[in-house]
Amino acid sequence: MASVETMRTPTAGDNSVQAFDVERVRADFPVLQQSVHGKPLTYLDSGASAQKPKAVLEAMDEVYRTCYANVHRGAYYFSQHLTDRYESVRTKVAGLLNAASDQEIVFTRNVTEAINLVAHSFGNSLSAGDEVIISEMEHHANIVPWQLLRDRVGINLKVVPIADDGSFRLDAYESMLGPRTRLVAITHTSNVLGTVTPMKEIIRLAHKAGALVLVDGAQAVVHSKVDVRDLDADFYAFTGHKLYGPTAIGALYAKAELLKEMPPFLGGGDMIRSVSFAETTYADPPHRFEAGTPPIVEAIGLGAAIDYVNGIGMEAISAHEAGLLAYATERLSAVEGLTIYGRAKEKAAIVSFTLDGIHPHDIGTIVDREGVAIRVGHHCAQPLMERFCVPATARASMGLYNTTDDIDVLVRALEKVKELFG
């Protein structure tokens, strides 16, 4: 793919965002220098969790070594200093999503927690017979919390079907919206198919029907620029560890007027205004939703990851990954007996596939011996596996540090798989 090759060898002195040098990027990720089973690591599982650049590791290390303390508590220097830095990450997250204010950003452990938060704090206000709409390609994290809500308050859960190529069926969705629809909870990018959903249109139609929209952005924020105001999203959740940041830190964006009306999810320290045994009043958002000591250092790490990604430029990352996706699709399609699941026109750098007569777990085990890390299994999307009548798939998911060489190594490893099981 010429476009990728071009990006790998930028002209000297070109400092624009287009000067994406993948080898220089790779040098920022220490783990990519590792070997597995005597082979250089080929990491194609960033959709599960991305590797971390030195900038993130160093930022976290520096906090522990030089200024660690709890936040929002002490009158002493370290606590105030770290509180400022912790809160400045909220501003960075607001910038990442183009939120109107950092007060619309609630730190959560991950997308799962963010969705559970909405399912409780907003969901509990729903009544029996109200409807929540999800889609066939949701991750379990965007299915199970709504089933739990159904069990609590008796909502109806409706599921939008997807087309054979993995694209979102807007027509079916539109016909499902009705006067009882209160919330639409849909992924922005499928973790299995790579499908990028027509989110702006999904939201426009939901709002027209009087419903709110929660977007699962776990896979979307890492592949492209997200603008919650342009989308007019009501809730938008993402996680740090897929964005080259640490685990256990993510965020929920919610419109200020929604957060203001929502009761707390978890109770404890840090989320209160005053506590007495007779009555407790709660802090304003976002702190109302952040009970207990937060993952402080992880938040600093997330801030460093956002700076890192911004430094490279999301547009450059998207362009690089689009080149990789095109190359991977072309190379994998040429492997005899290989079926790709998800060929939507709008697609992120995620390729799910099966090989005729070979279980994905067998594929995963053999390519691992070649140093190739891919995900095999149901990808926490069992209903989607059922939709495509497969027990599991293999999935190569790419990030900003992947190269066309990585795809070549994967394809060679798959040839070995075929030879072994053939």
Place this chain on the structure above:
Amino acid sequence: MTDPTTADGTSIDSRIEELIGNFSFLDDWEDRFRYLIDLGRKLEPMDEALKTEETKVRGCTSQVWIVDEVRPGSPPTLHFIADSDAHIVKGLIAVLMEIYDGRTPEEILAADIKGAIGKLGFEQHLSPNRANGLFSMVERIRALAAKEAAAGA
């Protein structure tokens, strides 16, 4: 204690030793996998009707089913029929069959399977998920043996 040897005159330990010998003879991982896959191909076919929710083994990343039948004799022994939709898992089943098939429930329960799997070196070739799946299969076989032992097989 039950007799350590069965009808074919081999002890469970000697079969384990033989397996270890066969695998250690192959020093290349690829050959080991080839051998394992080959063993799986020779597995006794399992009737599709036997593949039910009840015979399915939980804790395996791929699908695995195991059933047992008591073979009369003195003492009675257990025969297992098992299958998986993954080739490598079928190979692992074949290895477990080498060890367990035709044994009395008491022998099965007394065998040091963890030690055997360790010596076979499977853990270094298998992902933790796979290794867990292998132990789930062992647990099911041991549960079936315990049930038959209690029933007086």
